[in-house]
Amino acid sequence: AQTVTQSQPEMSVQEAETVTLSCTYDTSENNYYLFWYKQPPSRQMILVIRQEAYKQQNATENRFSVNFQKAAKSFSLKISDSQLGDTAMYFCAFMKHGNNNDMRFGAGTRLTVKP
Amino acid sequence: DARVTQTPRDKVTEMGQEVTMRCQPILGHNTVFWYRQTMMQGLELLAYFRNRAPLDDSGMPKDRFSAEMPDATLATLKIQPSEPRDSAVYFCASGSGFSEAFFGQGTRLTVV
Numbered sequence: 001a002q003t004v005t006q007s008q009p010e011m012s013v014q015e016a017e018t019v020t021l022s023c024t025y026d027t028s029e030n031n032y033y034l035f036w037y038k039q040p041p042s043r044q045m046i047l048v049i050r051q052e053a054y055k056q057q058n059a060t061e062n063r064f065s066v067n068f069q070k071a072a073k074s075f076s077l078k079i080s081d082s083q084l085g086d087t088a089m090y091f092c093a094f095m096k097h098g099n100n101n102d103m104r105f106g107a108g109t110r111l112t113v114k115p
Numbered sequence: 116d117a118r119v120t121q122t123p124r125d126k127v128t129e130m131g132q133e134v135t136m137r138c139q140p141i142l143g144h145n146t147v148f149w150y151r152q153t154m155m156q157g158l159e160l161l162a163y164f165r166n167r168a169p170l171d172d173s174g175m176p177k178d179r180f181s182a183e184m185p186d187a188t189l190a191t192l193k194i195q196p197s198e199p200r201d202s203a204v205y206f207c208a209s210g211s212g213f214s215e216a217f218f219g220q221g222t223r224l225t226v227v
Contacts, residue, residue, distance in 0.1 A: 095215075102148070103210075105158040106157075
């Protein structure tokens with residue numbers, strides 16, 4: 001079974017600065033997807049960014065980018081120019097490619113952006 | 116605006132009562148997930164369905180939990196009898212099976 005590890009239970013950053021959230025995973029699969037989800041206090045789970053394992057290029061979405069290291073099984077999220085609205089829980093998730101592809105989550109990192 | 120709809124949003128019930136949570140996946144999605152979120156365990160996968168067939172429900176306590184998809188527009192998660200340790204937020208999510216999952220707003224269940 002795949003496991004996803006987020007080793008930082010809590011982090012904080014000053015508004016307008018950059019922060020990086022870590023995620024590692026364990027799998028024997030070659031084709032898979034990785035995701036970062038954001039959960040603000042409203043509890044809604046919102047997709048932040050996705051990465052297909054077969055793509056070498058790191059995904060970016062505006063202020064959000066990832067550093068995908070397939071050999072190291074590492075998938076970190078960088079948030080640039082942090083905003084107060086980025087305060088939330090952030091979850092890393094793994095999904096196999098194929099028919100039997102459940103989605104597994106890490107324990108989450110609580111990010112606080114300070115004014 | 117396609118979205119996953121979950122009902123009820125909040126539920127308070129007494130121990131021993133039956134609880135049914137409902138989910139309407141996004142039209143056209145063939146994969147449905149049920150997750151339970153607690154402070155201690157994080158997001159646990161309880162069960163998931165592909166084309167209405169259960170693929171994996173190993174994360175679900177079988178003696179009291181059951182999950183079904185009576186049709187493509189409805190997924191249900193039932194707890195009978197409920198216990199205080201079942202208190203959690205229950206999420207339904209749907210997807211195409213080859214991309215991200217889209218989440219509903221969750222059902223916050225409190226068993227007293």
